[in-house]
Amino acid sequence: MNIASKKPSVQDRRSRDMRAKICNATVACLDQLGYAETTFAKVQAKAGISRGAITHHFPTKQALVAATAMRLLDNAQTPIWNRGRPPPPVYELIMSSWANIVNSSGGRAIVEILVACRTDTALFGLLEQSLRDWDRSNLDLISGQYVSVTGSREDTDLLWSIARNFLRGLLLHEKFVSSPEYLTQMMDRFARMMESQLQVLPETQIQIEDAE
């Protein structure tokens, strides 16, 4: 509430580093082992730390995964064109979102978490609001740079929502696709279909921000 983050004390820093190390190991476990097999023991081994370190920072498995999810969402929040450059064409944005965000270790971990949320009520309770908020702000960030053929902002939102869900669904199907080329063709076909409905806002006013 106040003018927070006054002193980055030694303990604060140690804590923060340890939490980062734990969450990174958790992402790797979620990606490689899935939510169920992501246990305290596995995370501990992967991070090369002790059991107590984990339980000290994250009392329950749900707390650990929820914290990991928040961290992943923060990373995924910043879009690809954040360097002050103009937003990429629709086709390029969709292609790079797949390669760099959805089909990455973090993206696969997020999907594991989303699936777990469906049946793990404790985890769902911890993440519901955050995920809704992220959804909203991420949509604002992207939809602000594109416009649909209908010209309506709601339609732009809908189209990007559709894109996100398609990419996530593709992740489930990836291991069963008939050939790698077919996956590329699906991506291409979808991106071209979206391209016919969306385009970069012409009069884009680039917001200059102090980087870092």
Place this chain on the structure above:
Amino acid sequence: MNIASKKPSVQDRRSRDMRAKICNATVACLDQLGYAETTFAKVQAKAGISRGAITHHFPTKQALVAATAMRLLDNAQTPIWNRGRPPPPVYELIMSSWANIVNSSGGRAIVEILVACRTDTALFGLLEQSLRDWDRSNLDLISGQYVSVTGSREDTDLLWSIARNFLRGLLLHEKFVSSPEYLTQMMDRFARMMESQLQVLPETQIQIEDAE
């Protein structure tokens, strides 16, 4: 190989009924509890049978889930218009696929299984070929009734593949959608977009089959 299925003996029938009861309970567990929490104990309780009955028919958890998946796929193979009626318009097919197939207990169970396959190599090995085959034959079944604006069969396949992946992805997002209406709007928008790319084959020749 031969003129199989000569005698549906008493044991065969008992076996078949028991397997059906077990798999139905497994579907319910997968839907309500997720793959990880779908244990022998839970399935046993849900089906109201003994522990031995399950392990007799399905030696491992992966075998149980794989058999359940096959059963679900068989049910989902028959499309919605199978009563000799002509295929529905693209919009209606997409809408009813969501409501009756993807977002059903069986559809949710399938998604749980697909996610599990990503990290459970034993399960993946049991299901890989079957899932590929189902994918192919299901695509043949549907794509045979529709034609894309490009006129190419490959494009029709791609478009229906896209639809399937979108619907599955939507399942992951469902609990975090801002409002039920928004989900309806996404469905509507996607279906209209597909409608602009696909239509029912005009010269559909209906195959007459002796029904049951």
Place this chain on the structure above:
DNA sequence: CTTTACAGACCGACTGTTCTGTTTTTATGA
């Protein structure tokens, strides 16, 4: 001297699997 950050032992509950009985069905052979 208090609090925090970690280390690691400990615990009951539950997991998937194996195992041994018991009942029911089937095959056999006279």
Place this chain on the structure above:
DNA sequence: TCATAAAAACAGAACAGTCGGTCTGTAAAG
């Protein structure tokens, strides 16, 4: 047709291993 052995369909106990969570101990920071 009917006794009987073999096989299949179940029932349920037993087991070693792992799970998430708790608990005490120790060193460093405040």
